[in-house]
Amino acid sequence: MTVALEPPNIKTATETRVYGIRHHGPGSARSLRAALDEFVPDAILIEGPSDADPLVALAASEHMHPPVALLAYSTAAPSNAAFWPFAVFSPEWQAITWAAAHNVTATFCDLPASQTIGVKPAEDERREQGDPLVRLAAAAGYDDAERWWDAIVESTSDAESFDAITEAMASLRETSYIDSRTLQREAYMRQTLRKAVKAGSQRIAVVCGAWHAPALTGTLGPATADARLLKGLPKTKTSLTWVPWTHSRLASRSGYGAGITSPGWYHHLFTETEHPIVRWLTKVARVLRAEDLPVSSAHVIESVRLTETLAAMRSRPLAGLSEVTEATRAVLCDGDDVLLALITNKLVVGEKLGSVPDETPTVPLDADLRARARTLRLKQTPSATKLDLDLRKSNDLAKSQLLHRLLLIGIGWGTITDSEVRSTGTFRETWTLEWQPEFSVSVVEAAMWGTTVEAAAEAKILDRAHKDDTTLGELTNLLERALIADLASVLPQLLKTVETTAALDHDVAHLLAAVPPLTRTMRYGDVRGTDTAAITHVADSLLVRICAGLGSAVGNLDDDSASTLRTLIDDTHASVMTRDDATTSDRWMTALESISHRSDVHGLLVGRIVRLLRDAGRISESDSATRLSHALSIGAEPAAKAAWVEGFLAGGGLLLVHDRELLRLLDDWLASLGGQDFIDALPLLRRTFGSFETGERHAIGQAVRSPGTTQRNSVQQVDRERGRIAMQAVAQILGVQK
Incomplete structure (x- = not known):
């Protein structure tokens, strides 16, 4: 639309044209380029945060490659941030690059980020509203507003279409609800337009969302009304910069409010002006071939023909995404929606990452x-x-x-x-x-x-280590992470904090949790060339205290506490075995042996400890079988017996596959359980056997089904004379001569 404005300080009339576009629309971008070439403005106002104007010049850098985004964040609270993304096919980006190429001033005209970040929407903005474009799409016979806009606007390039778009939006606005925030934004845009006129611009182009276009055309009206709308808006101190962005973050499925369904497709439409459909389907074929699928040139030719046929049947000047997708599914993917989803993710949406020049302001x-x-x-x-x-x-x-x-x-x-x-x-x-x-x-x-990654990591880890609620286990984890990250300067402070905390902490569970990270730290120190003598000293002192207090810590525990402690014992045992230090291992094993015979310890723990001692060779296979037999004997509750079995067998079922004596004992016990006892024990047993690998379960099942496999497999002395006498007696009873 063309508006003639006559400010009192300018003798020559100013001509303003408003171009209502769709954010991230390739058709809108191409039409806008054509319109700007025709109009040749001397100033361009673009919808975007006005306090980002100092960053506009960076768009002309040869190292700036969309997709990129303006990032605005609160200086006091950086997590309070907002993004304004741009793709190469975004009309706003094309307006910026057109201005740079023609040495024309380009500025943003929307509310500054300082007045939008952290502002909660007013109550009227939270009302449910339908998309007004749905009505236009329905009037044109489309059930999808996105597909209607794509067909009418994005698949064509017409510099004369902006007047029609503005007129359509004006009609929609007459019967649509407009929230207060939109009214404030439009008031600010008009104020910015008045400043451009007052500054002496003669030919002003305004690039904004189509929905706002009617509010900026015609007579602007008195500035006092807009000033009242903007009075009292809160401000936040903000910083702005350019950051790389991706096509996937432009997609509506990412949660982006102005998102589109197919950024990769739109990028292709904008950049490939010659034979876009043929080149697109060739890209599709290339992706499928990379997955080792047999896609030939004939497939591509046939899919192009089908695409063109569908477009002709639907009276479209150019095939759109819907036609291309249907041809891809039918010809190139053989109707396989899984392959179609692959194409959607890699091409239709895409993962192109932009870049910004090094001179971009940043922290x-x-x-x-x-x-x-x-x-x-x-x-x-x-x-x-x-x-x-x-x-x-x-x-x-x-x-x-x-x-x-x-x-x-x-x-x-x-x-x-x-x-x-x-x-x-x-x-x-x-x-x-x-x-x-x-x-x-x-x-x-x-x-x-900090100002460097190393300094920031050191400061962050020390801050966490010095918090009052940080446990000993968390401290040793921090120590491990500091060593892996090569933060040598903080290791002495962390070690001192660990030693102090360990000296004051009498909870054996906390001490157990601290041992595995320390052991891993010693191992990583070997390969990373770090002196771990001090860490070894701390680990040894912790283990001495653990062995001294473990006996009292394991008595009279409930099921949940026993399960937690079993995990800690498992992890500590693995750490001790990893160290492969004879003194340390003997100290730990002696502590476990002292617990393995106690009757006041939860069966889950005793069973687990017996298994650990058996695997380490501290008790024999026959001794472990005897202990299992005692644990399953009459007198204990079925649930307690099942807990002992769970602890003993945790970690894998190969033991039962190779030790048929244990399998026989377990099978006999299960067979002897009554109805209610079996029901009580079943949940624990299912959990135990469910943790085994599939192959282990199959092997155990086969062993149980095989005749005689659960009988004793130990070698027995055979008394042939006694056997001969028994066989004679059986023959006489049966009347068989022998």
């Missing part, structure tokens, strides 16, 4: 992270990638330390995963790296701890 911590990642050749990619590290190599060790430090400050760029490379040592780590745009806010939040 020092972010600059340090970028520099470290660049030095170590770690790329920030939005899709999950595996990273295998050999900690004997200096570069891989540095990568591991950086990723561990980031985890400490709450930036989960990498997560530890199971390695696909077979290794039994501690020198290998496997990470899954996946950069998410929201980490930009996490970096800003973490900046309060």
Whole structure:
């Protein structure tokens, strides 16, 4: 729409054109470029936070590659943040780049971020409203507003379409509810437009959401009315910057309010102007071939033909996403919706990650992270990638330390995963790296701890260690993480805190929880070249106290407490065995032996301890079988017997597969249970056997079913003479001559 404004201080009339666009619409972007080429404005006002104007110039950098987003955050509370994303096919981005290419001033005209961040919506904004575009779509015979807009606007490029869009929006606004926040935003846009006129601009282009276009066309009216709407709006001190963004975060399924269903498709439509359908379906074929699927050129040709046929049948000037999707499903995916979902994730939505220039204003911590990642050749990619590290190599060790430090400050760029490379040592780590745009806010939040990743991690870990509610187990975990992250400067303070806390803590459960992290720390110290003598001293002193207090800690426990303590004993036992130190192992085993005969200890614990002693060779197989027999004898409750069995068999069923004597004892006990006793014991037994591997359960079942397998398999002396006499007696009874 064209508006003639006559401000009193300007002799020549100012011409203003308002272009109502759809955020992230390729058709709108292409039409806008054409309209700007035709109008050639000397000032462009763009919907966006007005306090981001100093950042507009960075859009012209050769190192700025969309998708990107404006990030605004509260200086006092960085977690209070907001994003304004832009893709290459966003009309606003095209307006910015057009202005840069033609040396034209481009500014944002919406409410500043300082007046929008942290502001709760008014009561009238929380009312349920339907999408007004649904009515237009229904009038055109579409049951989906998204598909209607795609067909009418995004699949075409027409610089003359903006007047019709504004007129349609004006009609919708007459019968639609407009909330107070929208009215305030539009008032601010008009105020910004008045300032541009007063500054002497002659040809002003306004690029805004189509819904706002009618509010900015025609006579602007007196400024006093808009000033009243804006009076008293709260302000928050904010900082703004550009950050990389991804196509998946532009998708509506990510929760983004102005999201679209197919950012990858829209990017393709905007960038591939020649034969877009053919090139798109070729991309689809390439993705399917990467999955080792037989897709030929003939498939692509046939899918193109089907797409064009569907578009012709539906009277569309150009095939849209719905036609392309149907042809992909029918021809390239053979009707397989799983393959279609793969195409949707990789192409229709996509995971393209943008980039911003190094000169973009940011916190020092972010600059340090970028520099470290660049030095170590770690790329920030939005899709999950595996990273295998050999900690004997200096570069891989540095990568591991950086990723561990980031985890400490709450930036989960990498997560530890199971390695696909077979290794039994501690020198290998496997990470899954996946950069998410929201980490930009996490970096800003973490900046309060330091200006570098190392300094921030050190400050964060010491802060946590010195909190009053931090347990001994948590402290030893922090110690382990500090060593892995190579935060050598904090290790003495952490060790001192651990020793002090351990000296004051008399809870054996807390002491048990502290041992495994210390043992892992000693192991990691071997491969990372760290002196662990002090850590070994702390671990030894803890174990002495554990062995002294374990006897009193295990008596008269309920089921839940016994289960918790069993887990702690298991973990500590594994740690002691890992150390492979004769003195330490003997001390621990002696403590377990002193408990294994006690009748006042929960069966779950006694059964587990007997199993640990058996596996370590401290008691013989026959002795463990005898103890199992005693535990299952008459006198104890079935539930108590089942708890003993659960503790003894926890961790795997191979013992029953190879030791038929134990299996026979267990089978005999189960067969002897009465109806109610069996029902009482069944839940524990099901839990025990349910934890076994499938192959182990099958082998046990086969052994039970096989004749004679549950009989005693020990070697017996055979008395042939007594056997001969018995056989003669049987023959006489049966009347058989022998």
